[in-house]
Amino acid sequence: MDDIDKGILRVIQEDTRTGYQEIAKRLSIAPSTVHFRIKKLINMGVIERFSAILNLEKMGYMTIAWIGLSCDPDKIDSVADILASFDQIQMVCTASGDHDLLIQIVAKNEKDLWRFINKNIKTISGVEKDFDVSCFLDVYKKTNSIVV
Incomplete structure (x- = not known):
């Protein structure tokens, strides 16, 4: 390049x-x-796609959160694949540290977030019961750009 x-x-x-x-x-x-x-x-493969960056609040998504999940070691890949299939989940990553997977999720509000967690995440085979949720309060920087 x-x-x-x-x-x-x-x-x-x-x-x-x-x-x-x-x-x-x-x-x-x-x-x-x-x-x-x-x-x-x-x-x-340097450019993967062209897309619009939407204002989540103006689209009605008032809650953005990171969720840290611990999983059965033999099921991490299958859990990640299931999580990646949900439209509300923007990112799924394996991680070092306290959790096996980190996900970023958007929801209309906190009630919808917890409904989604209880209905869709807790029910996945291989997801352990304990997990951490951190909701975003104020976003000071948001970009997909990198130094070129």
Whole structure:
């Protein structure tokens, strides 16, 4: 990956709606170069997808939480796969530390969060009874961008 690729990535991290013409203008390259390079970055797996970042509160999701789960060691992968199938769960990760899995989940409110936990998470075979829930209060930074 060279400086042109990195420049393109910086621009599209700011706003994925930026057109090839505008990217080309900012980087002083031809629009066809932008098109070719983006296609190459997609094929390399550097760009996984283009998506909109939604304001969760304006979409009615007032509760965001991290849940730390401990699992039967033989069932961690199957538990993670089940958790990943739920739309409300934004991220599922294996983790070092006190828990085997960490998940990020969104809910309309705390009552919906606990309803989801009781109905969907506690009932998964392999999930141990004790788990930690930390609800987000104030978000000071939220980004998917990285330094390129």
